[in-house]
Amino acid sequence: MRIEDISKLDIKLLIAFVTIMEEGSVSRAAERLNLTQPALSKSLQRLRDLFNDALFTRQAYGLSPTSRASELHQQVKPILRSLTELMEPASLDIHNLNRRFRLAVSDCELESFIEPLLDYLHVEAPNTLMSISTWSESSFDGILNGIVDIGISPLVTTPGHIRTKLVGHTEGCIILSAQHPLFDNETLSLKELISHKFATHHIKHHNNDYYFYNTLDKLQQQGYNLEPALETESLMVAMKAVKRGMAFLVSRSVGELFRTVMNDKGSRVKIFPLPKEVSEIAPYEERHPIQICWHERNNNDLAHRWFREKVIQLMRETPWITPP
Template sequence: MDLKSLDRRFKLRVDEGDLENFIEPLLTSIQDEAPGVRLAITSWGDSQFEELISGHVDLGIMRLNDTPGNIRSKLVGHMEACIVLGEAHPLFHQDKASLQELLDHKVVKPHWRHNRKSSFSRTEHKLRQQGYNLQPALETDSLMATMQAVKQGMALVTSRSIGDLFLKIMCPQGAITKVKILPVPQEVIELDENKGRLPIHILWHERFNNDLAHRWLREQIIHFMRESPWMHPPI
């Protein structure tokens, strides 16, 4: 396959926390190796698998454990989760916090797309059984809204990639620290089968399995995600 002459548009569904793992090197690779390739990248909607099944989407990245039979998936690795606190949060000067301490104050979280059989959902269910109220004050896909929530004292539950992005944006070099990253509470790690790490899968319809251009793109994404400092490759 001649990548230099490849003229194709790929549609991807990727949420912000996963996109941060690979977008910069992927764009560089496309520019250097396949300049005719075009990307259309948006976050997941509520349809999830339907867009892959219909062919409306070429590739997706999601935290899940199983897929319909005609959807192929590959475990890219596990990404650490974290807690981001702004200086307005009452727990800002602590180095760690219990789950109940965090839940005693407002929490913001992104719309993490996962199905009810995912490890994330199972952990949520176990925590609710123990009496924890896990209702966030704000759920959003907007980084701007999330940043404002953190500035106003909400705790952000997110991936480590987004946590580091917040540090970079809100605490430029030499500036006074305005945000900090805390580990996931021990109560969550003890119940979670992945010990507080998020399993990340790449998904595609089986019709594209032997498509050389499609294979090149998904292998590029897998490679760059596994090279990311936030990703723990599967053992």
């Protein structure tokens, strides 16, 4: 059959054909389809013209299908069954889902949800896979090119075709070990903090839009010298620096992780809130907004929606993120 012939094939004709086959009568088929008998007879004639076959012959007990009609019936039934499935609401079998989700997220945000997410996937979606990379200035390109499925970061603006959703806000803190001169203080002032070396969990060259560096720039304009002695995205490097007496500015979730790990290793570590000079000038009072982003193409993807909503749920359940 040529393509121009296929374009003449109305789905309603196929439904009419199968119904006549099942009922063995035009009148009964018309009643079942809530049509008039003349209307269904016209459809039958169109089918005969289309397939160049009588399709049915009259017998004393009703209509008898021709050999061609019997062949067509076996071909048409799976087509209609497929069309029925096509019209049914899409569903997602999470337990048997076999798909890899690729995330770009910094350790500060990752720490807030990765453990409960791994536990959940192990039980509820055992065939789900993940690839996790560190969020960077190239992550937007990864989302646009389909290399990254989900990005999580303190975003300011996003390129076109990328959707975002505010997960919540997170706070910063300062970590000191017993080797730091200010370890025994009850609180820290900004003047005291910058009188000693400190490290940050951001690299300015790669994170020009981060709220942290916007805050540093404002404080430097007030005469505070806030040049970090160490910028690193490696928590292992930061841990070594803290152990040797350097202060570390990081998110509260990573701060708690530091305290747990380093205390377990025999190093005394304390967490301090940010000095009031910082919180008073920082955007959102040093409560950084955390956004999750994805490409428009994945917005209505059932599996993608399930996964990103699960990540949002787990992040909002953590004590380190305040929901919006």
